[in-house]
Amino acid sequence: MTVIQKKSDNPIAHLTAEDIELLGKQLDAIRQSVLDTRGEDDARYIRTVIDVHRKLELGSRAVLLASGFPPAWILGTIGLSVAKILENMEIGHNILHGQWDWMRDPKIHSTTWEWDMASPAEQWKHSHNQLHHTYTNVIGKDNDLGYGIMRVDEDQKWVPAYLAQPLWSFINACFFEYGIAAYDLELGRVIATGQTKDPDFRRRAKQVLGKIGRQVRKDYVIHPLLSGPNFVPTLAANFVANVVRNLWSNSVILCGHFPEGVETFEKRSIDGETKGEWYVRQMLGSANISGSKAMHLMTGNLSHQIEHHLFPDLPSNRYAEIAPQVKALFDEYGLNYHSAPMHKQVYSAWHKIFRLSLPNGWLDNTTPKNLPTQLVKLWKMSTGPKSARRRLLQAEAAAA
Amino acid sequence: MQPSPPSTRPRLTALRDRVLKLAELATTPLLPQDYLDLVDPLRSGAALRGRIEEVHRETRDAATLVIRPGRDWRPHVPGQYVRIGIDVDGVRQWRAYSITSVLGRADGCFSITVKAIPDGRVSNHLVRRTEPGTIVQLDQATGEFVLPQQTPDKALFVTAGSGITPVMGILRNLADDVATDVVLIHSAPTADDVIFGAELRELAAAGRIRLVEQHTDTDGMLDAASIAALVPDLAERATWACGPLPMLEALEQYWADAGVADQLYTERFRPAIVAGDGEGGTVTFTENGLTLEADGSTPILDAAEDAGVLMPSGCRMGICFGCVLPLREGAVRDLRTGEVTTAAPGDGVLVQTCVSAAAGACAIDH
Numbered sequence: 001m002t003v004i005q006k007k008s009d010n011p012i013a014h015l016t017a018e019d020i021e022l023l024g025k026q027l028d029a030i031r032q033s034v035l036d037t038r039g040e041d042d043a044r045y046i047r048t049v050i051d052v053h054r055k056l057e058l059g060s061r062a063v064l065l066a067s068g069f070p071p072a073w074i075l076g077t078i079g080l081s082v083a084k085i086l087e088n089m090e091i092g093h094n095i096l097h098g099q100w101d102w103m104r105d106p107k108i109h110s111t112t113w114e115w116d117m118a119s120p121a122e123q124w125k126h127s128h129n130q131l132h133h134t135y136t137n138v139i140g141k142d143n144d145l146g147y148g149i150m151r152v153d154e155d156q157k158w159v160p161a162y163l164a165q166p167l168w169s170f171i172n173a174c175f176f177e178y179g180i181a182a183y184d185l186e187l188g189r190v191i192a193t194g195q196t197k198d199p200d201f202r203r204r205a206k207q208v209l210g211k212i213g214r215q216v217r218k219d220y221v222i223h224p225l226l227s228g229p230n231f232v233p234t235l236a237a238n239f240v241a242n243v244v245r246n247l248w249s250n251s252v253i254l255c256g257h258f259p260e261g262v263e264t265f266e267k268r269s270i271d272g273e274t275k276g277e278w279y280v281r282q283m284l285g286s287a288n289i290s291g292s293k294a295m296h297l298m299t300g301n302l303s304h305q306i307e308h309h310l311f312p313d314l315p316s317n318r319y320a321e322i323a324p325q326v327k328a329l330f331d332e333y334g335l336n337y338h339s340a341p342m343h344k345q346v347y348s349a350w351h352k353i354f355r356l357s358l359p360n361g362w363l364d365n366t367t368p369k370n371l372p373t374q375l376v377k378l379w380k381m382s383t384g385p386k387s388a389r390r391r392l393l394q395a396e397a398a399a400a
Numbered sequence: 401m402q403p404s405p406p407s408t409r410p411r412l413t414a415l416r417d418r419v420l421k422l423a424e425l426a427t428t429p430l431l432p433q434d435y436l437d438l439v440d441p442l443r444s445g446a447a448l449r450g451r452i453e454e455v456h457r458e459t460r461d462a463a464t465l466v467i468r469p470g471r472d473w474r475p476h477v478p479g480q481y482v483r484i485g486i487d488v489d490g491v492r493q494w495r496a497y498s499i500t501s502v503l504g505r506a507d508g509c510f511s512i513t514v515k516a517i518p519d520g521r522v523s524n525h526l527v528r529r530t531e532p533g534t535i536v537q538l539d540q541a542t543g544e545f546v547l548p549q550q551t552p553d554k555a556l557f558v559t560a561g562s563g564i565t566p567v568m569g570i571l572r573n574l575a576d577d578v579a580t581d582v583v584l585i586h587s588a589p590t591a592d593d594v595i596f597g598a599e600l601r602e603l604a605a606a607g608r609i610r611l612v613e614q615h616t617d618t619d620g621m622l623d624a625a626s627i628a629a630l631v632p633d634l635a636e637r638a639t640w641a642c643g644p645l646p647m648l649e650a651l652e653q654y655w656a657d658a659g660v661a662d663q664l665y666t667e668r669f670r671p672a673i674v675a676g677d678g679e680g681g682t683v684t685f686t687e688n689g690l691t692l693e694a695d696g697s698t699p700i701l702d703a704a705e706d707a708g709v710l711m712p713s714g715c716r717m718g719i720c721f722g723c724v725l726p727l728r729e730g731a732v733r734d735l736r737t738g739e740v741t742t743a744a745p746g747d748g749v750l751v752q753t754c755v756s757a758a759a760g761a762c763a764i765d766h
Contacts, residue, residue: 218428
């Protein structure tokens with residue numbers, strides 16, 4: 001993959017400036033049609049989901065009081081995992097987007113909500129709503145692209161350290177909430193530039209540590225203690241539920257922007273970007289997950305990532321309804337509506353993580369037959385003298 | 401009227417608060433209350449709410465709603481109003497309604513009586529579409545439209561339309577042994593439109609009040625002079641008036657001219673909005689960073705709420721000052737007087753957002 005501007009077959013080359021502005025107006029009309037009909041049914045929907053989450057969480061935690069009994073452990077762990085996923089995805093993520101602010105319910109509002117997640121709502125809203133949703137898939141601007149630790153594009157120079165990228169990615173996925181908190185804090189940049197004494201950073205770091213402390217105490221001290229003799233099984237159940245939730249939300253997010261074929265953009269390309277061009281970037285920079293209603297619910301409707309990125313503040317339960325209209329616009333303007341079942345999107349995203357962890361072209365050039373020679377080559381690319389490494393890398397890319 | 405609580409109550413409350421604080425360790429980032437609300441939204445210690453138990457039709461466009469308040473509800477003083485937050489089309493709307501029930505009902509409920517006004521989103525919803533069982537948000541009862549401690553010997557009530565509601569709240573609670581001489585002059589389009597018509601006529605028949613009904617569809621409007629003609633001893637009476645704004649203004653003028661302005665108490669239901677020639681402008685909220693375009697005739701409170709901002713609010717008619725926020729910079733127009741308030745950068749002039757519209761660009765601390 002290469003940023004869209006450098007592609008030989010730029011997928012938007014056939015669109016004129018007028019086309020793009022007209023497309024923008026058509027998308028505005030779709031948005032308006034939802035705003036005009038937003039009402040009681042939508043309010044009932046989010047309140048029902050919140051109600052179900054709370055009862056499911058309470059019920060699961062109650063079952064886990066008997067977690068020493070294996071069936072109770074299994075049932076409670078499944079229930080708690082599902083509850084935590086609902087809470088982060090369909091409830092927390094979407095409320096913090098302001099999707100439900102129109103209800104004027106101070107208890108369900110982006111300015112008052114807090115979620116079961118290491119990153120405090122206030123910090124996450126900044127890095128997610130303001131940075132990721134504004135600079136979607138712009139290399140160097142959108143930290144969601146690889147969370148600052150990954151090679152996400154062929155044009156990024158390959159170094160041997162990237163060989164560990166799949167491992168890092170997996171560990172990051174297991175402890176995703178902490179990764180998010182660190183990246184909302186811009187921990188990497190702050191440490192690299194030696195700004196750890198900055199008072200604003202300190203304030204925010206304290207906020208994160210406080211939040212993590214409360215979360216950890218709840219899942220790994222209080223509830224295990226409440227389970228009495230079942231302290232350890234309950235602790236294990238809560239740990240598993242957190243990891244399941246983290247793996248799941250990481251997978252959903254990978255599916256949204258990472259599968260092969262999703263476009264990335266150059267920093268320069270967004271200077272003076274119009275609303276229509278912004279829409280086009282969202283359309284090409286996102287990918288959907290096709291599936292059942294249950295899949296949409298469990299992904300927080302990020303299975304409709306394209307619709308969500310076009311209209312981040314529309315109530316999530318309405319994305320399914322407008323998806324056919326959005327898809328029709330993709331077809332009308334000859335754009336690729338990227339949608340596939342979850343297992344395909346997850347495979348595609350992880351394939352890309354592996355491919356980019358290796359030198360450009362290496363994976364394509366490798367077959368079971370030539371694997372030994374390719375591995376020797378990879379060893380030389382990683383350890384040989386600088387000039388030889390460069391020559392080998394260039395040859396590998398050229399051969400692909 | 402305040403029931404004296406048993407002496408163990410404060411200790412129990414303190415204990416409950418401590419237990420809840422401890423339970424928070426297990427529920428963070430939610431509160432134990434969030435879970436308790438699932439079971440008992442009207443319990444003591446919860447945000448004040450009420451459940452609509454019954455809806456009775458009064459006239460073709462008015463209904464009485466019987467509400468069971470949460471356990472922390474404090475008894476009202478007859479004549480007071482209560483602010484109610486109800487979800488209409490999924491959006492929480494707050495309105496103030498007079499309490500019309502007798503104090504100390506055996507079932508612990510109170511009632512409000514609502515008249516549907518044309519194009520009134522909330523009033524029409526309450527009168528025509530509210531189902532028993534609905535949970536509403538409440539504030540404690542408040543308001544100054546009440547009888548003094550010492551009930552006057554002679555009282556006059558002048559009401560029109562739904563203006564009868566606080567007065568009915570007062571009349572129903574007048575003790576039987578209080579021998580106040582009451583005159584009620586009430587205007588409504590027809591006899592059938594008189595809210596509580598049957599009950600008022602019974603009171604009149606029993607000699608408890610003197611009732612003058614003015615049916616404006618056939619008899620036309622009453623002016624202040626004809627009221628004076630109907631009540632020759634007007635100067636000796638304490639008068640409470642509630643109804644449309646022009647009526648209240650005419651009465652205030654007449655009472656002032658007669659030199660008895662201090663004997664007239666009025667209750668307004670809606671702010672007196674001067675047709676604004678204001679331009680409107682961009683309103684910036686300094687703390688949440690939101691900006692919105694507001695026209696010159698929409699209160700900033702309404703414009704902000706429509707944009708999804710959670711705003712402090714109260715009576716929505718410029719009385720209670722529950723909505724004031726500092727105007728950091730720019731200009732706003734008072735919709736009641738047309739007066740423009742300006743603030744230089746850095747100032748923090750407090751403005752009532754419920755009766756102020758943008759008069760050019762302005763920045764508000766919120």
